[in-house]
Amino acid sequence: LFSAVEMAPRDPILGLNEQFASDDNPNKVNLGVGVYFDDNGKLPLLQCVQAAEKAMMDKPAARGYLPIDGIAAYDAAVKSLVFGADSEPVVSGRVATVQAIGGTGGLKIGADFLKKLNPDAKVLISDPSWENHRALFGNAGFTVESYTYYDADKRGVNFDGMLASLSEATPGTIVVLHACCHNPTGYDISPEQWDQVIAVVKARGLTPFLDMAYQGFGHGIAEDGAVIGKFVAAGLTFFVSTSFSKSFSLYGERVGALSVLCENKDEAARVLSQLKIVIRTNYSNPPIHGGAVVAAVLNNPELRAIWEKELAEMRVRIKAMRQKLVDGLKAAGVKQDMSFITSQIGMFSYSGLSKEQMIRLRTEFGVYGTDTGRMCVAALNSKNIDHVCQAIAKVV
Numbered sequence: 001l002f003s004a005v006e007m008a009p010r011d012p013i014l015g016l017n018e019q020f021a022s023d024d025n026p027n028k029v030n031l032g033v034g035v036y037f038d039d040n041g042k043l044p045l046l047q048c049v050q051a052a053e054k055a056m057m058d059k060p061a062a063r064g065y066l067p068i069d070g071i072a073a074y075d076a077a078v079k080s081l082v083f084g085a086d087s088e089p090v091v092s093g094r095v096a097t098v099q100a101i102g103g104t105g106g107l108k109i110g111a112d113f114l115k116k117l118n119p120d121a122k123v124l125i126s127d128p129s130w131e132n133h134r135a136l137f138g139n140a141g142f143t144v145e146s147y148t149y150y151d152a153d154k155r156g157v158n159f160d161g162m163l164a165s166l167s168e169a170t171p172g173t174i175v176v177l178h179a180c181c182h183n184p185t186g187y188d189i190s191p192e193q194w195d196q197v198i199a200v201v202k203a204r205g206l207t208p209f210l211d212m213a214y215q216g217f218g219h220g221i222a223e224d225g226a227v228i229g230k231f232v233a234a235g236l237t238f239f240v241s242t243s244f245s246k247s248f249s250l251y252g253e254r255v256g257a258l259s260v261l262c263e264n265k266d267e268a269a270r271v272l273s274q275l276k277i278v279i280r281t282n283y284s285n286p287p288i289h290g291g292a293v294v295a296a297v298l299n300n301p302e303l304r305a306i307w308e309k310e311l312a313e314m315r316v317r318i319k320a321m322r323q324k325l326v327d328g329l330k331a332a333g334v335k336q337d338m339s340f341i342t343s344q345i346g347m348f349s350y351s352g353l354s355k356e357q358m359i360r361l362r363t364e365f366g367v368y369g370t371d372t373g374r375m376c377v378a379a380l381n382s383k384n385i386d387h388v389c390q391a392i393a394k395v396v
């Protein structure tokens with residue numbers, strides 16, 4: 001049965017973790033996967049999470065099956081976070097939200113639902129995009145193509161190119177957009193540019209699918225989420241996947257969601273019923289713990305205030321490391337202007353280094369980034385930054 005099975009390539013991001021784990025270089029630094037580490041190189045366990053877990057342990061609960069769409073208080077908290085508690089979509093009940101296995105799970109539930117709804121639609125992702133977007137929508141049965149995004153020469157977004165690509169898309173095309181902190185480039189479009197994108201999406205009748213995996217890692221929770229309000233104001237219906245992996249440092253709990261904004265409450269109920277079929281036939285219903293923790297924090301004003309503070313600390317530290325990286329590269333003798341790193345936002349920096357340079361960084365210096373030149377600046381700290389800067393200086 002399995003004799004003809006071919007060895008699949010390693011995952012371009014998570015595969016690096018495997019390689020990193022088996023590297024015995026004492027100075028190794030993992031800038032591959034998008035994970036935030038504190039200044040001691042430790043994965044944080046947030047205070048708000050610990051407080052929520054302590055309260056749970058003080059009152060241990062039995063673990064029955066969750067409803068197919070997850071914890072009701074969690075879904076409500078996600079809706080409030082994404083759309084605003086008092087927003088018209090939430091108040092009128094026209095958002096269908098389901099708990100998902102991470103942001104990836106939210107994308108996959110949406111993709112499987114869309115495949116049933118509009119099987120012949122094409123999917124457009126940004127060029128470049130998170131590696132898993134192409135694979136995920138491709139595995140859901142879609143033809144995946146890209147829209148222009150990154151301008152390597154200008155080091156930024158080729159916005160005219162982006163608009164032109166979207167203007168050429170056939171109606172019904174599913175457009176995957178990064179709500180904030182573009183992964184992998186770190187370059188976002190401005191609020192005014194979002195208005196133009198939304199106008200094209202609306203005029204062409206495209207289906208927007210917003211991937212919001214980094215809310216709070218760019219400019220702030222409200223600022224990063226503001227794009228959602230723009231889509232609502234434009235009168236569009238759309239998909240949003242949410243991830244709490246990064247913002248709650250709960251990577252391994254796989255806490256995410258999918259929200260679908262519908263025309264009205266009745267439509268939302270019908271959409272929800274279909275999302276539940278997708279979930280039931282894939283993994284039945286979600287796990288409890290991570291969702292319960294996030295719900296407890298988001299729904300408790302004191303814990304929520306702690307979360308917002310802790311998230312802000314992560315955001316500020318990442319920004320500081322960007323500046324340190326620019327300064328450190330200069331001090332290490334890099335001649336080219338690397339100040340573009342501070343104009344990028346979120347966890348990643350698209351360094352512009354070639355695949356060959358990234359492989360040298362890994363094999364000669366134990367500095368791991370993706371082959372595309374993406375580095376997770378959220379994993380830099382005051383102890384590893386010099387080694388990283390020296391290594392980059394040697395390969396550029």
Ligand code: LMR
Pocket residue numbers: 013014032033034035130132183
């Ligand atoms: C990343 O891009 O590194 C993260 O989103 C983690 C992942 O699942 O790829």
